[in-house]
Each structure stands twice: as structure tokens, then as C-alpha cells.
């Protein structure tokens with residue numbers, strides 16, 4: 371690391387510390403670039419670099435002609451992990467615990483910080499009702515002619531392709547397979563390219579359902595260190611796949627679940643190229659891709675892939691409604707294998723729902739809905755982050771999601787989030803304990819909070835009670 375790099379990172383850390391300890395408060399203006407440069411005896415460009423780093427982390431925002439201001443939700447950030455991959459892949463055994471947690475999660479009247487589900491208030495329910503009735507009235511052809519092997523509604527495929535036209539490399543209509551959900555897409559891809567006993571590289575922490583899929587297929591997990599801002603470490607993936615046989619790489623490159631981080635473009639490009647050279651298929655989950663807080667929707671790794679080696683999976687579960695069970699996979703050169711899996715298992719996806727989503731997208735309503743939804747999720751996540759900072763014990767760190775609607779909270783060690791989970795359930799509050807996000811028993815001091823509902827005094831009170839329980843736990847540890 372050169373001197374210049376060290377200086378701008380040092381200044382960024384110093385300012386982040388002042389924000390975390392509330393010396394600089396939400397909404398306050400930071401000292402001007404000129405003043406910082408004079409006081410710290412740094413060049414203007416070093417100061418600007420430091421401020422841009424803080425902006426990227428979501429700690430500050432630049433306002434034209436006014437300077438930099440502290441954004442809400444900037445707590446004590448999570449520490450970056452060392453970029454060394456683990457020595458070995460591990461057998462996965464999270465499913466029974468996950469099923470227990472999911473079952474409890476469905477209890478009525480729980481404060482829903484558990485499953486990452488959007489609440490009805492943020493979904494376009496009335497538009498969907500209208501469209502189902504319109505499509506239903508003229509659906510006799512759809513109902514009579516669709517067969518379980520005619521998988522795709524062409525208009526829906528056209529809409530998915532159109533939405534990708536802004537990417538460096540758009541999706542191709544003939545690689546797309548419409549599925550019953552992102553979960554189905556991921557499962558089809560894994561079954562298409564792996565065999566029992568194979569190793570799959572995953573993020574750490576990883577989305578629990580991905581770990582469950584590995585367990586179900588008898589696959590081992592190789593947990594690749596994941597940076598809280600920049601996602602899966604491509605350096606670690608490089609080391610891990612140089613000599614070891616890895617059957618696939620499975621990740622959420624945009625707004626990962628649970629960290630909300632984004633792999634930078636140059637690393638996406640490097641990952642795509644490296645995996646293609648090593649003949650390791652990439653299964654990319656882009657379910658949160660449309661839910662950016664910043665100005666631009668990030669491109670997926672798929673848009674940097676020139677070898678057809680990336681299978682892109684997504685669904686409308688986080689944007690339109692999880693009830694629709696509608697997703698897709700753009701399977702590149704694995705299209706034939708994935709299509710065979712789809713035909714052999716569920717067969718075609720409901721053609722009426724495909725037509726409804728196609729009409730919703732075609733009319734422009736989806737794009738309008740997304741504009742409001744992104745703001746709503748951002749507000750909800752920031753309100754939750756601020757509440758955690760107000761009520762959780764000193765030493766708690768939290769993620770700074772750049773999109774999506776989940777928050778990752780790290781309690782000071784040795785606090786055990788499983789104990790917190792039991793105590794919280796007794797108080798009617800659900801969340802996901804951190805151990806579900808690892809195949810090797812990590813993250814016992816962590817929890818994931820989902821923020822799919824508009825913020826309200828009830829939720830503020832629930833975070834306060836959760837914070838009180840966490841404080842007791844930390845003090846007793």
C-alpha cells in the first residue's frame with residue numbers, strides 16, 4: 371500500500387469514526403474539502419478520495435454546491451475479513467435448523483424481522499388484481515394450449531431481455547428459461563452442473579437457502595471470505611480454485627443477502643473471466659439487482675461474461691410479489707442441461723402469471739413501481755439501522771447495505787445470537803440467527819434483520835426491546 375493510499379484510507383476511517391461515535395451527526399455537514407486539506411495537511415485530491423470512499427460506503431452524501439453530509443444509518447461498520455480461503459470444503463448441515471426457524475417465523479403476530487419478505491403495503495396488489503382479471507378474461511387460448519413442455523411466454527421473455535439492454539452485454543432470448551422462482555432457478559442450475567460430493571464456492575456469510583440446496587444435493591460448501599462492502603473476495607476465490615476442483619461458484623453479486631454489498635465492476639469482470647478460464651460455471655443470483663439505493667442499477671457478473679459461463683437467476687419475489695412464484699434463469703451455454711432439469715421436474719411455469727407479469731412490465735408500471743419501492747426499502751433499512759444504533763449495546767457493528775432490505779448485525783463477542791433468538795421469540799420478535807448463514811458454524815454472534823415493512827412505532831419498539839435483550843446478554847457474557 372503506498373503512502374497516498376494509506377492517507378486517504380486513514381482520513382476516511384477517522385471521519386467514519388467521528389460519525390459512528392456521533393461526534394458528527396446525521397444530516398450535519400462535514401468540514402469542507404479545503405478545510406480538511408488545510409487542517410490535515412493533505413492534498414485536495416487525497417481528501418476528495420477519502421470522501422468518495424465514505425460516499426461509496428453509504429456514510430455520507432454529496433449535495434451539489436453544498437458539500438458532504440452525514441447520511442442516516444452509518445453505524446460502526448463491519449470489519450473486512452482476511453482474504454484467505456478456508457483450507458477445506460465442508461459438509462452442509464443447516465437445513466433442519468432452518469426449517470425450524472422458518473416454521474416459527476410463520477406464526478401470526480410476530481414482529482416480522484425474520485424472512486426477507488416484502489410486506490403487502492409496498493407491493494402493487496391492486497394492479498395485479500386488475501391484471502389477473504384482464505388476463506383471465508382473454509386467457510382461453512393460454513389455458514387450452516399451454517403444455518408442461520412449452521416453458522416460456524414469449525412476451526415475458528421479451529420484457530426480461532428489454533430490461534437487460536442497458537447492461538454491457540444484454541441477455542439473449544434463447545438462453546432464458548422462465549421458472550417458478552429464484553429458488554427453482556438456483557436448484558435447476560446446481561442440478562445441471564454438479565454431482566453428489568462436489569464442492570461449490572459460496573459467499574460467507576451465505577444466503578441460508580443456498581446452503582440448504584447444497585445440503586439437499588449432497589454438495590460441500592467452500593466458504594469464500596466476503597467483504598462487507600465489496601462482496602465475495604475474488605482474490606480468495608482465485609486461491610481457492612487454483613488447485614482444488616470446484617464444481618461451481620454460487621453468489622449474489624448485487625446487494626447480497628445478508629450483507630447488502632456489491633461486487634465492484636472490475637472484480638465482476640475478473641471473476642467472470644477467471645471462472646471461464648478454469649471452466650467453473652458461475653451461478654449468479656440477482657434477485658435484489660433492481661433494488662439499488664444509489665442512482666444506478668448495478669450490472670450483474672453475467673453482463674461481463676463472454677463465454678456463456680454464467681447462469682443468471684432472478685425472480686419478482688422481492689419486487690412484485692413473492693406469492694407469484696415467478697422467476698427466470700439465463701443459462702448461457704448450460705441452457706440445454708437446465709431446460710432438461712426444468713422439464714423433468716416442475717415443467718412449465720403458470721402461463722397466466724407469466725402473462726400478468728409481462729403486461730405489468732410492458733405498460734411501464736413495473737418501472738414506476740420500482741422507483742417508489744427503492745425509496746421505500748431504503749427508508750425502511752435506514753430507519754432500522756438507526757434504531758439498532760440507538761438501542762443495541764456498545765460494540766455492535768452493522769452492515770451498510772447498498773440496496774435490498776436486510777441488515778446484518780454483529781454483537782460483541784462472545785454474545786450468542788441463538789440465546790437472543792430464543793428470548794426474542796418469547797417477546798414475539800422474529801429474526802434469523804447468524805449460524806444459519808454458515809456451513810461451518812460461524813456467525814454465532816450475528817443476526818439478520820429483515821426490513822420488508824414500512825417503519826412504524828411498533829417496529830421501533832421491537833428493536834428497542836431486542837436491544838435491551840442483547841445488552842443483557844452482552845453484559846452477562
Ligand SMILES: Cc1ncc(COP(=O)(O)O)c(C=O)c1O
Nearest residue numbers: 486551552553577627657685687
Ligand atoms: C438471495 C435470495 N435468493 C433467492 C431468494 C428466494 O427467492 P424466490 O422467492 O424467488 O424463490 C431469496 C429470498 O429471500 C433471496 O434472498
